[in-house]
Amino acid sequence: MKALVLSGGAGTRLRPITHTSAKQLVPVANKPVLFYGLEAIADAGITEVGIVVGDTAEEIREAVGDGSALGIRVTYLPQEAPLGLAHAVLISRDFLGDDDFVMYLGDNFIVGGITPLVDAFRAERPEAQILLTRVPNPTSFGVAELDAAGAVVGLEEKPAKPKSDLALVGVYLFTPAVHEAVRAIEPSARGELEITHAMQWLIDADRDVRSTVISGYWKDTGNVTDMLEVNRSVLETVEPLDRGTVDDASEIIGRVRIEPGAHVTNSRIVGPAIIGAGTVVSDAYVGPFTSVSEDCRIEDSEIEYSIVLRGSSVIGVRRVEASLIGRDVEVTPAPRNPSAHRLVLGDHSKVQISS
Structure with a gap:
């Protein structure tokens, strides 16, 4: 199993800090937030990691190096522009090959890591597994709709009228089936290839897409308020x-x-x-x-x-x-x-x- 870590993006919500620094390298408790994700991946027993990089590629390379200090082997995958999560999967096809993989957004923070999720996925191997959490503002996230049995029946990206309050956490697990899905979809109105559209394609094709609702601590550290809250959470330990x-x-x-x-x-x-x-x-x-x-x-x-x-x-x-x-x-x-x-x-x- 491999990992795909997304570390492109402009970090507009953290400006002016991100005018001169990658948002994934802003420190939480004096350690870049990206490192928490990479450590969680290593703890789950995954050593082959592809890092998708954009305009801040050199800064990310300087900080992470070859990954050996974190117990991983890193391959850098340039993305010409932040054209969506599914686009990141598309350009990483050669690196991913036919392996299962976890996709981790580099500015996300999850207390407790991802080892239980990865172990369950390895054992059961659905085509896709997503993490969900309840949020007060689902219009800002990808949103999942579940049926009465808890199965995923629909996914929308930042909907104006959300069908639930279950937001996608920035961790996804896939088998190689996702490569067919990302090739089949078209760019959204935002001009991006949305990973929610790719997973909806899998659902429509009767593929096995599962979800886990987490009640533990998760934050997207994309703004100052959340960054300070994550810093508080880490300092508690x-x-x-x-x-x-x-x-x-x-x-x-x-x-x-x-x-x-x-x-x-x-x-x-x-x-x-x-x-x-x-x-x-x-x-x-x-x-x-x-x-x-x-x-x-x-x-x-x-x-x-x-x-x-x-x-x-x-x-x-x-x-x-x-x-x-x-x-x-x-x-x-x-x-x-x-x-x-x-x-x-x-x-x-x-x-x-x-x-």
């Missing part, structure tokens, strides 16, 4: 670790991970939180559910429920919360004096904020 330097005037409370080379002076950190390698926290408060990446500076400031990417600084700012701050960003005081600040900043930004 962090184990305390102190490999940096913490002076006697500082207070570390709860599950806090301090990476090598980090320095904490005269500060209070309340976990769960992560302080990255080489980061300096001085005269500051870092609150729960905050991930600060490597080589950052948090000085004379308060920050919580936020993600700070590599090389950024927050200095002299009274309070920052619910924020995603890109790489090499400078956040400093400005003349005005709001009580709180909520920021979404792209890489290399410079922002002045009143303290």
